[in-house]
Amino acid sequence: MHTRFPLTRDVALVRVAEFTPLAGRAYASRRNHDGGPDGRATTSLLSPAIRRRLISEQEVAAAAIAAHGFVVAEKFVQEICWRTYWVGWLQQRPDIWTRWQADVVRMEALLAEDGKWQRRYEQALAGTTGIDCFDAWVHELIETGWLHNHVRMSFASIWCFTLRLPWQLGAAFFYRHLLDACPASNTLGWRWVVGLQTAGKTYLARADLIRDLSGGRFAVNFKLASEAPPWPADDVPPATPVARVQRADPAARTGLFVTTEDTSLEQLALPGKIVALAATPDIGGTPAPLKHQAAMAMLADGLGRAAHRLGLEPERIDATFGTDAMRDWAARHRLTQIITGDAPVGPVKDRLDVLAPALAADGVTLVRLRRAWDDVAWPHARKGFFPFKAAIPKLLALPPGALA
Ligand SMILES: Cc1cc2nc3c(=O)[nH]c(=O)nc-3n(C[C@H](O)[C@H](O)[C@H](O)COP(=O)(O)OP(=O)(O)OC[C@H]3O[C@@H](n4cnc5c(N)ncnc54)[C@H](O)[C@@H]3O)c2cc1C
Structure with missing residues (x-):
């Protein structure tokens, strides 16, 4: 694949x-x-x-x-x-990520109340808007899980300014399908298009540019929006300092835990006493099948490399790496330390944040290698x-x- x-x-x-x-x-x-x-x-x-x-x-x-x-x-x-x-x-x-997730839930509920908006949204998702380039890009995204950067900019601009749909739902559509879906690049890429990242500076898609950059594949006969008014400014929280990472204890009885956030842990300078190896297939959300399969292929490759480097039999922790499953894994191997890759803001980090204190209560330190x-x-x-x-x-x- x-x-x-x-x-x-x-x-x-x-x-x-x-x-x-x-x-x-x-x-x-x-x-x-x-x-x-x-x-x-x-x-x-x-x-x-x-x-x-x-x-x-x-x-x-x-x-x-x-x-x-x-x-x-x-x-x-x-x-x-x-x-x-x-x-x-x-x-x-991190609030920008949390806020976007809450907005998506709220807006999906609102859809049911506004028939006209719902129709435009359904046409956009189905690639039946009548805008030739946009409809082709919808199919490309669903069928391949990827779009070119300039296409992503034009897609987001048409979604927001021509189809007048909320950026949050467009970002959710991308996030579900993109093989590279990244909480930061995706959410902030969409915010940038509607003028929320660079105050008041929006991106207006232009038919002539789309024709030119697509090598004439698209005629773009549809009249695209001629203005891109900025989305009403939201309050951007002040930057909070990046949390410092903990160092691994080289003498601790350690398990290596691979997540989909970093599938090349074996390339890093790992501490000495690693006695167990496990991975979780969790990637959060409701990914489209292609995105899910791609993440699983990368995880399997990363786990295989780690197993080879450490000479250990890899194990799988349940899909959502719940606390009980992790405690059980740590107890079976008498681990006092679990090391994993540091996950930036996103679903895996959310789970690690819950897991760390639960493991600590059992005397197991969770160390995130950054x-x-x-x-x-x-x-x-x-x-x-x-x-x-x-x-x-x-x-x-x-x-x-x-x-x-
Ligand atoms: C609305 C929108 C949403 C986006 N969502 C994502 C996303 O979820 N995940 C993601 O990785 N990128 C995202 N991007 C950025 C960019 O479109 C892709 O990274 C790029 O298209 C990947 O193609 P490539 O690997 O051939 O890039 P190349 O041009 O070969 O660049 C090499 C690498 O640099 C990084 N990169 C390149 N361009 C950008 C960019 N503009 N912003 C951030 N990183 C970049 C990528 O990691 C890429 O693989 C988004 C852009 C927009 C406008």
């Missing part, structure tokens, strides 16, 4: 090697063009792999710089860092991307696979 998107680390490494020659001038000049699902890709298609850390931002950026030098690879490296920036920004304002890349980057994501960019040289100088 999904031959277009690497779902194992080996395939992701091959993709990096194949794409790297294009990550310099070709990327800078052609990256906004989209040939569609059957066309030649102008971007790396690595986002599902990076999202679940089959491969790290650091590895992909380093390959591009080694091939082209920083100046020529800068555009590509900056795009990689956009994701880091969004994740760091949301990490310091990559140095995140630890150095996140505190710089307090304001806009421009000041964040100043931290990029620091990130690029980190040793590969370093921990905080």
